[in-house]
Amino acid sequence: MNVYSDISSIKGVGPKTADNLRKCGIFNVMDLLLYFPRDYESISSCGNLKEGKSSNKVIINCKTLRVERDVKTKTGKTITTIVFHDGNNTLKGKWFNQPYIKNNFRINNTYTLMGKIEEFRGEIFIVNPALLKNHQVNEKREEKIIPKYPLKSGLTNNLLSKLINSVLGDVDIIENLPEHIINKYRLCTLDKAIRVIHNPVNLAELDESVKRLKFQELFTYSLKILMLKNYFNENRQGITFSISKELKILKEKLPYDLTKAQNRVVREILLDEKKSCPMNRLVQGDVGSGKTIVALICIFNVIKNGYQAVMMAPTEILAVQHYVEAIKLFEDFNVNIELLCGSTTQKNKQEIKEKLREGKVDLIIGTHALIEDDVEFQNLGMVVTDEQHRFGVMQRSKLTNKGLNVDTLVMTATPIPRTLSLYLYGDLNVSVIDELPPGRQKIETQYIKQDFKYKAYNFALDEMKKGRQVYIVCPLVEENEELKLSSVENLYKELNEKYFKGISMEILHGKMSPKVKEKIMNDFKQGEIKVIVSTTVIEVGINVPNATLMIIENAERFGLAQLHQLRGRVGRGKHKSYCILISDIKNDIIRKRMEIMKSSNDGFFIAEQDLKIRGAGEIFGFKQHGENNLILADVVQDIHLLKLANMEAKRLIESKDEKDINIKNDIYDKIGKTTRYICFN
């Protein structure tokens, strides 16, 4: 079977299933094989709880001790609790909205339960366990690992598993790493890795396969970066911009003095603009360091040279913010600015694209919508990508390719440790804005336990009395009452009914339409909304100087870099600002991380520390850094592997050996056919 065959050619895939698969980004056989489980469930059946704790699910024998009285939760659910004993430990079974479950259990009888074991405040729970009848639990521990696929649009785990296994029976995946690399790092074959990740027999084997696949991704990724670098170093002829006279007038009209660091970076960029080879520069600057104005000034010079410029932001809210800032800044300078986002109406989009082609737009600001093929320029001179870590290398180059040898500027607030940026941005020159505008105060940071969160809310009330505004962020998780994780909606309800009665408050999350989000953000900016309860959609770039308090719920669920980004939403005006991290300190690592947040406001320092304390642990963690197109690897967590992969990629690129050249060309060829960094056959 050819891995590029359309999914409709797979046996058992009808039009409906094909449609559903396409909605998940699965178009051909390779896409299907690269649709990796997001997690695994291990079910162990064992004699006792102790051994079962490490698994996601256990099958366990236990005796009923007593039935507790049902409780009603704030959100109106009924919780039934039955207390069991497994011979060693007490264990509480909890069921939601199934009061009748009690009828299945008799005191002092023994039952077989299957479910997830959770510990909370010293007690052991099994949540919504299934009661297994006629099931024998062996004394010997047995374990089964079941892949859990990300499920969307009508797909089921069983169906995916079935399709993937049927395809696996029909393909031979051809090895594509040089043999010496495989031997050197003791990697398993690509074929085995792909098979195992879908059907692991044990965790050791799974680890090995994940390592191989991560290496593959990082190796290909490194090749791509090095290739770009070579491309830029080939002395290409770019556009030589001169320094416009109007630039001086613009600088005099700025609403504030630039910081020394901003001035330096503006100079560095303008110098690049003057050079004949195309600029390829990264601007790194902590949150609030004022990157936008730097970019706009340099864009202005390009425009005044008669060229067009484009600025891409990762979210619509940000794009709008930049758009507003640009309009204000260029008010008296006759610059035509347009905004192009996903929510722009079809008719408007067509008009804007038309004007763009005719050269009637000088600066276009927008989101991913800018990458679409029919966005064409008359004479593009400069491409700016904001919060570049949100985009992949490929998206970046796609935008760049809309012009001929244009100048490229990418900006990021994710402070990337120097060690890492070398690998990530090997193809870029780097400018750093290492100074905040004057008058910024340190954001006072504290962490408190769940039980004391009312203190945070009271503090919020105090701030609001002073006229200030508040952000409350919670991690995106499904409701889990046992672990008391706050999902946005629950929290909103609780705050509304209990702490913030009568205060104008809104929810913001990623699933809302951009229009609604924008309206809420605007109302917040105007001060009509006092509190925003949000997921991390507010993470990047939002600027509301009157907001002085950031409360982060379940703070341990976020990475340090992300916490720092979130915190950076406050402390943007003249008022003293605060950040309160709500977290039960469950272990030393969490305490350490909270301490770092409390003691430092320096993004670079925080990022370095983050890198230090993150173990290799967690195979499938949240990804916060780097490439969107990496499926498994995380450039921060897997920095060790990235270093090795990068070294090998470099060696391969420099090699004159014919075999190596063939391998290199083969991989290049395949990167072109897919948007991912694992590709084969």
Ligand code: ADP
């Ligand atoms: P970031 O680097 O996080 O993208 P922004 O460009 O959004 O930061 O700037 C943050 C805020 O600081 C904005 O309100 C901007 O107008 C303001 N700002 C930028 N530079 C200066 C400066 N030199 N002096 C005072 N305020 C500034």
Ligand code: MG
């Ligand atoms: Mg910004």
